[in-house]
Amino acid sequence: MKKSLTKKISVLVVILISSMACSPEDGTDGTNGTNGTNGTNGTDGLNSLITTLIEQPGSNCTNGGFKIEAGLDLNDNGVLEASEVDTSEFLCNADTAGLSYLSYVSLINQTGTNDPQSSVLENTLGLNIVWTRESQGKYVGALDSAIDIGKTVIFYTTPTSHTGVRGEIVGNNQVRIELQNGINAFADDFTNLSFELREYE
Numbered sequence: 001m002k003k004s005l006t007k008k009i010s011v012l013v014v015i016l017i018s019s020m021a022c023s024p025e026d027g028t029d030g031t032n033g034t035n036g037t038n039g040t041n042g043t044d045g046l047n048s049l050i051t052t053l054i055e056q057p058g059s060n061c062t063n064g065g066f067k068i069e070a071g072l073d074l075n076d077n078g079v080l081e082a083s084e085v086d087t088s089e090f091l092c093n094a095d096t097a098g099l100s101y102l103s104y105v106s107l108i109n110q111t112g113t114n115d116p117q118s119s120v121l122e123n124t125l126g127l128n129i130v131w132t133r134e135s136q137g138k139y140v141g142a143l144d145s146a147i148d149i150g151k152t153v154i155f156y157t158t159p160t161s162h163t164g165v166r167g168e169i170v171g172n173n174q175v176r177i178e179l180q181n182g183i184n185a186f187a188d189d190f191t192n193l194s195f196e197l198r199e200y201e
C-alpha cells in the first residue's frame with residue numbers, strides 16, 4: 001500500500017512538471033548581445049574610360065569610321081592609355097560611292113614650336129584653316145566659315161616620322177590634330193601630313 005502511494009505521488013509530480021513545461025505562455029526575451037566590430041573599408045574601385053577615335057579607311061573600315069576603346073583607368077590619371085584598353089569596337093561608315101561632296105584637302109608641315117603651315121591642294125568647300133600650335137604635338141585649326149558637322153568627315157595620314165595621328169572635328173568651325181611618336185608621347189616636327197575635310201551634300 002505504501003509502495004502504491006509513493007508510485008501515485010511520483011506520477012502526479014511528473015504530470016505536474018510536464019504541464020508546467022508545456023505552459024502556453026512565452027518566457028521573457030533575453031538581452032541582446034553586443035554588436036561586432038565593423039570591418040575595414042575596402043579600396044575604391046577604378047573608373048571606366050571610353051575614347052572615340054577616327055578610323056581611317058583601311059582593313060578595319062573600308063570607308064573609314066570610328067574606333068571605340070574602353071578600359072579601366074589603372075593609374076587614375078583620367079586618360080585611357082593604350083596599355084589600359086581592354087576592348088575595342090569599330091563603327092564603320094557606309095559606302096559613300098556615288099554621293100556628292102565638297103572637300104578641303106591640304107598638306108600640313110610643322111617645325112619646332114612654330115604653328116603648322118598648309119599647302120592647299122583642293123578647296124571646293126571655299127574655306128580657310130589657320131593652324132595654331134597648342135603644345136607639343138597638339139594643334140588646333142580655326143575655320144573661317146562653318147561646316148555641317150553631321151555631314152562632314154575628317155581624313156588624315158600619319159607622317160613617316162610619327163607613330164600615330166588623332167584628329168577630330170571640335171565644332172562647326174574648329175578641328176584638332178594630335179601627333180604621337182610612341183605611347184602617349186606627343187611630338188612636333190612633321191612634313192606632308194595629308195589632311196581632308198569632306199562635307200557630303
